[in-house]
Amino acid sequence: EPEVTQTPSHQVTQMGQEVILRCVPISNHLYFYWYRQILGQKVEFLVSFYNNEISEKSEIFDDQFSVERPDGSNFTLKIRSTKLEDSAMYFCASSFQAAGSFGAGTRLSVL
Amino acid sequence: RKEVEQDPGPFNVPEGATVAFNCTYSNSASQSFFWYRQDCRKEPKLLMSVYSSGNEDGRFTAQLNRASQYISLLIRDSKLSDSATYLCVVDQYNNNDMRFGAGTRLTVKP
Numbered sequence: 001e002p003e004v005t006q007t008p009s010h011q012v013t014q015m016g017q018e019v020i021l022r023c024v025p026i027s028n029h030l031y032f033y034w035y036r037q038i039l040g041q042k043v044e045f046l047v048s049f050y051n052n053e054i055s056e057k058s059e060i061f062d063d064q065f066s067v068e069r070p071d072g073s074n075f076t077l078k079i080r081s082t083k084l085e086d087s088a089m090y091f092c093a094s095s096f097q098a099a100g101s102f103g104a105g106t107r108l109s110v111l
Numbered sequence: 112r113k114e115v116e117q118d119p120g121p122f123n124v125p126e127g128a129t130v131a132f133n134c135t136y137s138n139s140a141s142q143s144f145f146w147y148r149q150d151c152r153k154e155p156k157l158l159m160s161v162y163s164s165g166n167e168d169g170r171f172t173a174q175l176n177r178a179s180q181y182i183s184l185l186i187r188d189s190k191l192s193d194s195a196t197y198l199c200v201v202d203q204y205n206n207n208d209m210r211f212g213a214g215t216r217l218t219v220k221p
Contacts, residue, residue, distance in 0.1 A: 031207050033207070033209070035211075041213075042198075042211055042212065042213040042214060043149075043155060043198065043211040043214075044211070045208060045209055045210060045211070048207050048208060050207070055207065055208075056204070056207070056208040058208075089152075091154055091155070095207065097207075098143045098145070098160075098202050098207060098209075099143075099145050099157050099160055100157075100207075100209065101157065102154035102155050102156065103154060104153070104154050105154050
């Protein structure tokens with residue numbers, strides 16, 4: 001069964017550093033998403049991406065965040081200058097219509 | 112009113128019990144609804160979509176009540192393996208902007 005893959009599984013960074021989280025969505029999917037989940041809290045929508053552009057973004061997705069689909073397979077989330085409060089699990093998801101399939105997540109730890 | 116609201120639980124039930132979760136949503140125009148399950152420190156996994164007419168998948172039944180703006184999930188004959196957090200998800204603007212509830216934690220005990 002095809003799956004969404006994310007790398008790395010765990011990223012440790014210093015406050016103020018830039019990080020790039022990588023995702024390979026399921027190949028025939030059209031919609032791509034990033035979510036985050038702070039430990040012990042709910043899953044929060046960050047951004048959705050369709051037809052090579054952002055279709056929706058939440059209030060969390062400020063100027064520090066950006067997404068790219070640099071080629072036909074990868075989908076990346078960049079955080080320009082990480083803050084302590086960015087520490088969370090970041091999930092990538094993709095879907096053909098609705099009901100996304102999630103990757104296993106990248107745990108980001110900002111020190 | 113929160114966009115998507117769930118009773119956080121926890122629900123502690125014995126094996127074989129029937130348990131039901133409700134979820135309310137704020138946007139009356141929402142069209143797509145889903146239940147996901149999330150095991151501890153794992154990614155959410157789609158359990159089932161929720162259709163207007165209600166739908167069943169084995170021991171799981173999902174219902175939608177548009178008038179009252181809630182969806183429900185019923186689990187019959189619960190198994191130990193059903194222990195997880197159940198997430199209500201609403202595509203509130205019908206544009207694949209999925210909003211998650213905080214989840215309802217279920218523990219099934221022997």
